[in-house]
Structure formats: C-alpha cells, structure tokens
Amino acid sequence: xxxxxxxxxxxxxxxxxxxxxxxxxxxxxxxxxxxxxxxxxxxxxxxxxxxxxxxxxxxxxxxxxxxxxxxxxxxxxxxxxxxxxxxxxxxxxxxxxxxxxxxxxxxxxxxxxxxxxxxxxxxxxxxxxxxxxxxxxxxxxxxxxxxxxxxxxxxxxxxxxxxxxxxxxxxxxxxxxxxxxxxxxxxxxxxxxxxxxxxxxxxxxxxxxxxxxxxxxxxxxxxxxxxxxxxxxxxxxxxxxxxxxxxxxxxxxxxxxxxxxxxxxxxxxxxxxxxxxxxxxxxxxxxxxxxxxxxxxxxxxxxxxxxxxxxxxxxxxxxxxxxxxxxxxxxxxxxxxxxxxxxxxxxxxxxxxxxxxxxxxxxxx
Numbered sequence: 001x002x003x004x005x006x007x008x009x010x011x012x013x014x015x016x017x018x019x020x021x022x023x024x025x026x027x028x029x030x031x032x033x034x035x036x037x038x039x040x041x042x043x044x045x046x047x048x049x050x051x052x053x054x055x056x057x058x059x060x061x062x063x064x065x066x067x068x069x070x071x072x073x074x075x076x077x078x079x080x081x082x083x084x085x086x087x088x089x090x091x092x093x094x095x096x097x098x099x100x101x102x103x104x105x106x107x108x109x110x111x112x113x114x115x116x117x118x119x120x121x122x123x124x125x126x127x128x129x130x131x132x133x134x135x136x137x138x139x140x141x142x143x144x145x146x147x148x149x150x151x152x153x154x155x156x157x158x159x160x161x162x163x164x165x166x167x168x169x170x171x172x173x174x175x176x177x178x179x180x181x182x183x184x185x186x187x188x189x190x191x192x193x194x195x196x197x198x199x200x201x202x203x204x205x206x207x208x209x210x211x212x213x214x215x216x217x218x219x220x221x222x223x224x225x226x227x228x229x230x231x232x233x234x235x236x237x238x239x240x241x242x243x244x245x246x247x248x249x250x251x252x253x254x255x256x257x258x259x260x261x262x263x264x265x266x267x268x269x270x271x272x273x274x275x276x277x278x279x280x281x282x283x284x285x286x287x288x289x290x291x292x293x294x295x296x297x298x299x300x301x302x303x304x305x306x307x308x309x310x311x312x313x314x315x316x317x318x319x320x321x322x323x324x325x326x327x328x329x330x331x332x333x334x335x336x337x338x339x340x341x342x343x344x345x346x347x348x349x350x351x352x353x354x355x356x357x358x359x360x361x362x363x364x365x
Contacts, residue, residue, distance in 0.1 A: 003063075004030040004155055004188045005051065010060035012046050012212075020046035022212035023060070028156075033182050033189045035199040038209035038235065044192045045160055047209070051190065052081045052158050065155055078155040082162050086145040088133040094120070095129040098148045105152070119147035122184055123177070139170040143177070150185055159191040163198065175202055196236050200224065208232050230278065230363040239280045240325040241363050246275045253353065259319040261299045265356040278363040283328040285355040288315055288347065295350035299325065303347045306340065313340060317347050325349065 005028035012020040021043040028034050036044035049055040051062060053074035062070045069077050088097050098119055099112035107115070113129075120126045123143040133141055142162065149157055162178070163171045179202050182189050193199055199206050200220045208215045208223065208231075216223055216232045227233035230241065244258035254270040256263045258279055271277055289295060304324065305316040312330040319325065327349055341347060 002030055003027045004032075004065055005190070006061075006063035007047075007051070008061045008063070010047070010050060010062065011058045012043075012050060012055060013058040019212050021050070021057075024212075024214055026207065026214065026217070028188060028190060030155075031186055031188055033179070033191070033202060033204045035191045035193060035203040035206050036209060037193060037196065037199045037206050038215075039194055042209040043212035044209050046212075048081075048158050048160055048190065048192045051156070052079055053077050054081070079158060080149040080152065080154040080156075081158040081160065082145050082149045084161045084164055086133075086141050086165075088141060088144060088148075090133055093130050093132055094125070094136075094144050097133070097144060098151050101148065101152055115151055116147070119151040120144075122150065122181060123147045137170075138166050139174055142166065142174060146178070146181060150181075150187070153185070154187065156188045156190060159189060161192055161194070163193075163195075171198075178202060200236070206236075208235060227280075227357060230280065230359050233280050233357060233359075238283055238326065239357075240283060240286065241359075242279050242319075242323055242325065243362050244277055244279045246271050246273050246277060249273050254358070259299055259301075259321045259323055261297075263297050263299075263351075263356065264353045265358055266353045267358050271358060271360065275360075276362060278359045278361065280357040280359060280363075281351045281355050283314065283326040286325065286327045286349050286351045288327045288329055288341065288349055293348065295348075297353060297356075298348055298350045300346070300348050301325075303341050303343050303345050306343060315341050315347070317349060 007024055007026040010024045011022055014020060024047060036047060038044050046055060050057050053072060057070065061068055064077055095113055095116045098116035102112040102115055117126060117129060120129055123146055125140060125143055128136065128140065163174050166174060175198060203220055206220055206223050207217045210231050216228050223232065224236050227236060233239040242258050244256040246254055247257050248255040249270045253264055253266050256265060256279060263279065299319060301317040301319040303315060304318045307314040312328060315327045317325050
C-alpha cells in the first residue's frame, strides 16, 4: 500500500524550553487506522493538529498523497477533523450540519441533502436528519460529527479524543461502531487518545508518544507483547517491574537472580553476565500456583491484597526483598469461591520465560 501521509522531521517548538513535537518522522499507509497514544502533554494532539493544518510546524514537512501541504491551510487539504466537543451548529438540523461543508464547496441543496442522507446511513441514523443536536444523545451527536466529517470523503480523517465525552457504556459501543465505520468507508483514520484500551481494540497500528517523540511504533499485539522500553510497557497495560541480576547467559536466553528466585528468560539480545537489569511481565500472564504446587520460574511471597474486579481477581504478593507483584486471575480459573486466596497467606507465582521483558538498568515502578 502507498503512503497517504508522510511526516519528515516534524517539530513544533513553542519556545527554547517548551517543545510540543520533536523531530517526528512517520509514514501512514492509505486505509490504515493509526492511533497516536500517550499521556497529556506528550505531543499527540499537537502532531494531529499539524497534520490537519491547525498548527504550523517549526521545522519539517507534511506530505499528503505525495503532495507537500506543510504550509497549506486546512481547507486546501483533503483532510477532515472530528473534535472532542463535536462542534455541531446548534441552530441547524442534523442534515444541515452534515451538508454544510458540501454547500460551502458549491453543491446544490438537493445533492447536498442526498449525500448527507448517505452519510447518515453509514452511521445508522437516517431518521435523525431533521432533528437538532440538542435532541440527540451524546453517542448520537458523536455519530453525526463523524457523518459530517466523512460526507466529503476526505483522504484522511483525524479524530482528537473522539470518545472522551461519552460514558463508559457508550464509549465501549462507539469503539465498535467507529471501527466498523472505518471498514465501510475505507479511508485513513488517525486518532489521538490517552486510553490504552481504545488504542488496542481499534487500531491497525499504534504510535506511542513520549515527550514529543515516537517511543514505539507497531501493531497493537507487538506493542503489548514486546514493549521496547519501561515507559511503553507501563503505559500499555499493567506491568510488574522487578530488579534482577544476570547470572548466566546463553545464545537465546539468560538466567537471573530476582527476589531470591532463579528466573530464565528468552531474549534475542541477552545482557552481559553480572549486569543489573529490570524484568517486566504482565499480571495476566503470571500464574498463581495452587497450595503445594511448584513450577519453573517461580517467585514466593505473601499475599498482601486481593481485589475483586468483576471478571476476576487481582492478587498482590509481597516478595522477600520488599518488592511486590500483581497477578490477574479469571474467576473461572479459581474453580470455586473457597479457592479465592486470603490476605496474609503464603503464595507462589510462576511466569513463562517467553512472557518476561528485559530492560537495561533499574526501573522505578
């Protein structure tokens, strides 16, 4: 597939000390759903606004379908943006809101209304064409904003925290609908969010940002299963971080002393023997062993907390060196309520060698 967006050395400096985006080069393929993910202040929204033409870069270039649009205004780019607050005109009907951009581009009233109805069909709200925004729910207003953004079939649709104003239930529903809409229209979506679950469930590709730069760029499963830094591991999901010392190194694996236990880890780049490192692994990929059970890669400690969260349990274990780790267990795996672990009881946990990340140096959890 050809690149629809090419960012080359893009930066936005507000002053010598305040940097929004710092030397980002990024390629987005035609038809991709790419998410810019990170905490507030990491530069993701600034980057999105520069693509849309709402912010001017300090340096670097933006290419859309092979054309340099770095200094072109938003209306000259084949790009549309969906804002957090929807930005619907309250005095206009739904149909008039959607048709507004078409009429500004010279379309006659009849064809503009026909295309507005087509867009409403795509978002499942053709019966709302003559209602006003204040008569709609938050989820419906979001879908109207999407219909208005796609009615002119831009090459790229930019979404700035599009689900942040919705409640949890509606947000879950809109994730599915937004993904289906992307599949229907086939245009490139670039979304900004700080919500890791949104990024993982909706994206073809995730770009994790840190301090204005790209920390990692890859498919959701790669980002989650193979984070390249503690920052990425901690931002995407929950990660246990434990200090360790390398005791033995082989071609594709290494052995570590960690919290008084011997842990073996599969790794493509084994560290040097004797090095101090940090091991990371996911709570849901850590197994709480039954009483009396042993296993390779086993850690021992005492249960300090048990948290029920609906689908399962999160068990916190305090290790002999004072460190702690979390284990997530589905309730179906515990067999019966009497098997739920008790606070203060001794516990053993095991993690497979392939599920452990190795990071250089010591990481503050």
